[in-house]
Amino acid sequence: MSELPLSATADAALQAAPATKARGYWATVGRRIRRDKVSMACALVLLLIFLSAILAPWLGLEDPYKGSMIRRLRHIGTPGYPLGTDELGRDMLARLIYGGRLSLVIGILPVILAFGIGTSLGLIAGYVGGKLNTAIMRTIDVFYAFPSVLLAIAISGALGAGILNSIVSLTVVFVPQITRVAESVTTGVRNMDFVEAARASGAGPFTIMRVHILGNVLGAIFVYATSLISVSMILAAGLSFLGLGTKPPEPEWGLMLNTLRTAIYVNPWVAALPGAMIFAVSICFNLLSDGLRSAMDIRN
Amino acid sequence: MLAYIARRIVYVVPIVISVALVCFLLVHITPGDPLVAVLPADASQELAAQLRTAYGFDRPLPVQFGLWLLRALHGDLGNSIATGRPVLAEVMRAVGNTVTLAIAAAIIGFTMGILLGLIAGYFRETWIDKVATSFAIAGVSVPHYWLGMLLVIVFSVQLNWLPAVGAGPSGSNSWAWDWAHLKYLVLPAITTSVIPMGIVTRTVRALTGDILSQDFVEALRAKGLHERGVFRHVIKNAAPTALAVMGLQLGYMLGGSILIETVFSWPGSGFLLNSAIFQRDLPLLQGTILILALFFVFLNLLVDIAQAAIDPRIKRG
Numbered sequence: 001m002s003e004l005p006l007s008a009t010a011d012a013a014l015q016a017a018p019a020t021k022a023r024g025y026w027a028t029v030g031r032r033i034r035r036d037k038v039s040m041a042c043a044l045v046l047l048l049i050f051l052s053a054i055l056a057p058w059l060g061l062e063d064p065y066k067g068s069m070i071r072r073l074r075h076i077g078t079p080g081y082p083l084g085t086d087e088l089g090r091d092m093l094a095r096l097i098y099g100g101r102l103s104l105v106i107g108i109l110p111v112i113l114a115f116g117i118g119t120s121l122g123l124i125a126g127y128v129g130g131k132l133n134t135a136i137m138r139t140i141d142v143f144y145a146f147p148s149v150l151l152a153i154a155i156s157g158a159l160g161a162g163i164l165n166s167i168v169s170l171t172v173v174f175v176p177q178i179t180r181v182a183e184s185v186t187t188g189v190r191n192m193d194f195v196e197a198a199r200a201s202g203a204g205p206f207t208i209m210r211v212h213i214l215g216n217v218l219g220a221i222f223v224y225a226t227s228l229i230s231v232s233m234i235l236a237a238g239l240s241f242l243g244l245g246t247k248p249p250e251p252e253w254g255l256m257l258n259t260l261r262t263a264i265y266v267n268p269w270v271a272a273l274p275g276a277m278i279f280a281v282s283i284c285f286n287l288l289s290d291g292l293r294s295a296m297d298i299r300n
Numbered sequence: 301m302l303a304y305i306a307r308r309i310v311y312v313v314p315i316v317i318s319v320a321l322v323c324f325l326l327v328h329i330t331p332g333d334p335l336v337a338v339l340p341a342d343a344s345q346e347l348a349a350q351l352r353t354a355y356g357f358d359r360p361l362p363v364q365f366g367l368w369l370l371r372a373l374h375g376d377l378g379n380s381i382a383t384g385r386p387v388l389a390e391v392m393r394a395v396g397n398t399v400t401l402a403i404a405a406a407i408i409g410f411t412m413g414i415l416l417g418l419i420a421g422y423f424r425e426t427w428i429d430k431v432a433t434s435f436a437i438a439g440v441s442v443p444h445y446w447l448g449m450l451l452v453i454v455f456s457v458q459l460n461w462l463p464a465v466g467a468g469p470s471g472s473n474s475w476a477w478d479w480a481h482l483k484y485l486v487l488p489a490i491t492t493s494v495i496p497m498g499i500v501t502r503t504v505r506a507l508t509g510d511i512l513s514q515d516f517v518e519a520l521r522a523k524g525l526h527e528r529g530v531f532r533h534v535i536k537n538a539a540p541t542a543l544a545v546m547g548l549q550l551g552y553m554l555g556g557s558i559l560i561e562t563v564f565s566w567p568g569s570g571f572l573l574n575s576a577i578f579q580r581d582l583p584l585l586q587g588t589i590l591i592l593a594l595f596f597v598f599l600n601l602l603v604d605i606a607q608a609a610i611d612p613r614i615k616r617g
Contacts, residue, residue: 138314141315141318142315142318142319142322145315145318145319145593145596145597145600146319146322146555146589146593146596147551147552147554147555147556147592147593147596148552148556149552149555149556149558149559150555150556150558150589150592150593150596153558153573153577154323154326154585154589155326155329157573157576157577157585158326158327158329158330158582158585159329159330160330230440230441234441234443234444237443238443238445238559241445241559241562242558242559242562242574242577243578244577257445257446257449261449261563264449264452264453264457265457268453268457268458269453271449271453272446272449272450272453274446275443275445275446275447275449275450276446278443278446279441279442279443279446282441282442282443283437283438283441283442286437286440286441287437290437
């Protein structure tokens with residue numbers, strides 16, 4: 001699934017940009033990233049985590065909600081419970097794998113939403129320019145006056161706990177960042193000759209933005225958005241960790257880390273497991289995003 | 301230079317007003333009546349109406365905002381619902397602890413970041429670079445609240461070297477720079493320092509690499525300047541950008557400390573924010589966020605001015 005957005009964007013770019021040049025570019029990027037061992041290893045790890053989360057009900061795991069008072073906080077390696085049990089005696093392996101479902105959705109969805117909203121806003125601000133640009137970009141500046149963690153907590157805290165509120169607050173955090181990048185790359189492209197040529201041949205502003213500009217800026221915005229997934233995963237789990245996201249007994253990595261906090265004196269390594277999952281996903285997305293960035297930088 | 305500072309300060313005014321507006325509106329995006337938070341559960345209709353007038357909730361929003369802003373300018377951010385004490389005093393007391401934590405973390409994170417970044421940039425594409433870069437990526441990818449838990453597990457639970465929570469021995473009400481207090485600071489400060497460490501490393505590494513590949517460095521070396529001298533040029537050229545990044549990071553540490561302060565029960569602004577959220581203490585929530593955001597805005601202002609002061613390339617006209 002981690003490969004999916006990449007190929008989808010590549011397809012969009014193929015349709016949008018002049019055919020011969022675009023195919024050459026994206027094919028080169030694809031070849032370069034496939035040769036990068038670190039990126040491929042990260043893609044593989046992410047693929048495994050995504051697949052196991054999607055296929056969780058068919059993996060023959062224990063019931064992630066069923067606890068037992070007599071087998072609480074078993075150690076890692078207990079027969080029948082390879083990763084131990086949590087503070088309510090629920091199987092950790094099952095909860096970690098099922099936990100991926102919610103954790104990945106609440107971590108990645110805000111970036112996808114912000115990618116859509118931010119790209120549209122930035123494209124319009126950058127292409128139309130003038131007063132509209134000023135209005136959009138100055139509004140964006142206000143959100144930059146808050147450290148992103150504080151903004152996420154403020155909105156989440158005011159809206160109250162809940163998965164939807166956590167997704168909304170993180171989307172609000174990332175929209176300004178993506179809008180700024182989208183606006184700056186669009187401004188760089190809008191005065192180029194091929195845009196002028198399209199306008200001269202009678203293309204309307206909407207067509208120019210969709211066909212001529214989007215294809216040329218989407219790659220850069222997309223790479224930037226992928227670099228935000230890591231932060232988003234950490235913040236989304238962090239909101240749950242504070243009690244502002246998912247509610248018990250739902251398996252979710254941040255919430256699991258929170259409820260297991262009191263267990264660090266009894267069984268510390270089981271308590272630390274959910275954080276390891278967040279870390280693994282976050283570092284893999286970071287490395288993959290770095291790999292994608294350098295693969296797209298053909299000049300080197 | 302003075303004109304630049306004046307212009308930069310004028311630009312801050314609309315930002316400050318907008319930030320205040322966002323903080324004001326926070327209370328109004330909360331589900332339900334903001335009055336519920338201050339109303340006893342068994343309040344009568346008359347009492348509700350009375351309080352509504354007393355708090356001004358019956359007036360139009362823009363009027364409410366104007367009055368609120370006017371009071372805020374006089375330092376009156378209302379009273380905490382939970383404790384009844386003025387919000388401003390509560391926040392300022394907590395901010396002191398957050399500043400202590402942020403400064404300790406900045407000393408660790410920035411020193412490590414600058415050293416690792418310089419080394420990585422200088423030995424680019426060698427194994428030294430790879431090790432330093434791995435540190436940096438791990439630093440920005442680690443969920444810091446989890447790292448805090450790991451440090452507590454190792455150093456408090458297993459080794460019993462350092463305390464797990466709090467900001468001083470029991471009975472101590474204020475911070476002091478002695479070992480009895482400092483040992484409470486070690487783990488939270490290390491935890492807070494990993495993100496700035498990672499980001500500063502990446503920035504300084506990129507800057508060092510870029511500067512070393514420029515023609516003037518070649519010229520310096522051709523003229524026979526020793527490597528230490530070359531290094532001094534690198535540092536001078538990298539300083540303005542690195543300083544800007546570090547200023548921003550300091551702001552993030554001050555404003556984004558809630559997760560770490562919660563893990564370590566560090567009695568700072570983040571901890572206060574956490575209790576404000578869960579006690580639905582809306583004036584306290586609003587006030588804490590406003591003060592932290594204003595800190596961030598003014599820190600950014602200072603960084604911009606400092607950057608312009610030390611970097612002649614920035615246009616001041």
